[in-house]
Every structure is written in structure tokens, then in C-alpha cells.
Amino acid sequence: MARKSKKQRNADQVVRQQRVRDEAKARRRPSRDDLARMLLWQMITAAQRRRDARLALNKLSEAIVVDLERQGFDVRESEDVFEELADRYSDELFPFRPKRYLNPRSTVFPPHR
Template sequence: MTKKSKKQRNAEQAARQQSVRDEAKARRRPSRDDLARVLLWQMIVAAQRRKDARLALDKLSEAIVVDLERLGFDVRESEDVFEGLADRYSDRLFPFRPKWHLKPRPFDLQS
């Protein structure tokens, strides 16, 4: 049996990945990133609701930035990104666009 070429292995991997994405879409399964986005939004909004909102946000930011630094990210840049998200989420409205491809369509409904 001959070894597959890199091009062939990459094509097979792309097909497998597309199959995984299609199945996740059909099952309406959230990705790790979807889950992380919603969790971070909930954590920021919960911190902003506290009496000591600034202290709570600072603690949350510090905990997140320390881990981002451990991963190799710049501390100041990480703080800027966190503060930008905290500002964006300050109105407490759900900030994410609907995933229209996941919404059932009338012809998808089975009675």
C-alpha cells in the first residue's frame, strides 16, 4: 500500500471536517467558541450588575488577562480587548447576531 500524497490527505481531511460542520449544523450544536462568547457576555453583565461593578470587572479582567498572558498575548492588548467588550456589553442587550441558518424554516417543520 502506497503512502497517500499530502494533497490527497488534505482533501480527505477537508471532507471530514466539512462533514463534522454539516452534522453540527443539522444538530444545531454550538461550537466551543459560541459557548465561550455567551459565557463571557454573561460574566461581564453579571459583574456590571453588582454594586461594586468596577471592582468585579477588574477582578474578572485580571483573571482573564493573566491566562491570556500565559498563552503569550500582550497584557496591555488583552486589557484593551476586555475593556472594549465590557463597554460594548454595558447596555446588557444580547449583543450577538441571530444564527439564521439554525432557525427552523416553515418547510423544515415536521407535523
């Protein structure tokens, strides 16, 4: 049996990946990015509620930025992105759009605590 061409392997991969995404959607399974986004939002809003909010945010930022730097990202750019997210999350309102395909009636989110 001859090996498939790279073009055919890529086409097969597209089909497999679409099937994986469709199955995850049908099962309402969150992606790794969905979990990471939610965790970061919870961590930032929890830090902002502390009495020493600026210190807590600085510690969180430093921990994240150090690891991003280890991956090769620019420190200043990483700090800027973190600060932009912290500012965006500062009102503690749920910042994510509803995933209407998961539950069309779920348009109001309970407050995070």
C-alpha cells in the first residue's frame, strides 16, 4: 500500500479535526482555551477583590509573565496584555459572550463568587 500524499494526509486531517470539533460541540465540551480563559478571569477578579489588590495583581502578572518570557514572548508586551485584561475585567462583569449554540435560553450568567 502506497503512502498517501501530503495533500491527501492534510485533507484527511481537516476532516478528522472537524469531526472532533463537531463532537465536542455536540457534547458541550469546553476547550482548553475555554478553561484557561475562565481560570484567568477568575484569578484576576479574585486578586482585584483583595484588600491588597495591586500587590496581588502584580504577583499574578509576574508569575504569568515569567513563564511567557521562558516561551520566548517579550516581557513588556506580555505585561501590557495582562494589564489590558486586568482593566477589562476590573468591573467584575462576566466578560464573555454566551455560547448560544450550547443553550439558547442561557443568556444571563450568575454572578461569580
